[in-house]
Amino acid sequence: MGLKLTNISEQGKFERERVVMRAEGETEIGDYAVFCCKAGSDGIPLSGAMIAGFWFQNKIIKDGDLLVLYSRAGLPSEKVNDGGHTSHFFYWGASEALWTT
Numbered sequence: 149m150g151l152k153l154t155n156i157s158e159q160g161k162f163e164r165e166r167v168v169m170r171a172e173g174e175t176e177i178g179d180y181a182v183f184c185c186k187a188g189s190d191g192i193p194l195s196g197a198m199i200a201g202f203w204f205q206n207k208i209i210k211d212g213d214l215l216v217l218y219s220r221a222g223l224p225s226e227k228v229n230d231g232g233h234t235s236h237f238f239y240w241g242a243s244e245a246l247w248t249t
Contacts, residue, residue, distance in 0.1 A: 149172065149175050150173065150175060152169060152172050153168075154214075159248065160247065160248045162220060165220070165245050165246065166216050166218045167217040168214060169214070169215040169217075170215070171214075172211065174208060175208065177209055177236075178205060181203040182202045183200070184199040184200045184247065185199060200240070202217060202240045207236070209234070209236055212233045215236050216235055216237045216238070218238070218239045219244075219246045219247070220241075221239050222237070224237060
């Protein structure tokens with residue numbers, strides 16, 4: 149049970165930028181948060197340098213479902229994909245791209 153980060157897509161392209169995770173087993177996503185932190189010159193996140201955080205609402209998702217977190221504002225939704233898995237869409241509500249280098 150849990151979430152596996154699959155990728156951060158379209159980094160720096162604010163309208164399309166998103167974090168994508170896959171459920172490994174039935175998962176309560178309200179137990180999870182995503183944090184964006186500044187990194188040092190060595191690429192390791194700096195202690196206390198959190199830029200923003202997003203905590204997911206309480207919701208159980210099924211094994212193989214996708215969790216897609218856009219940086220921009222929007223309304224949560226979901227879509228059943230071919231094969232029966234569901235993509236769950238969430239929106240951080242940031243005013244600019246978060247995942248830049």
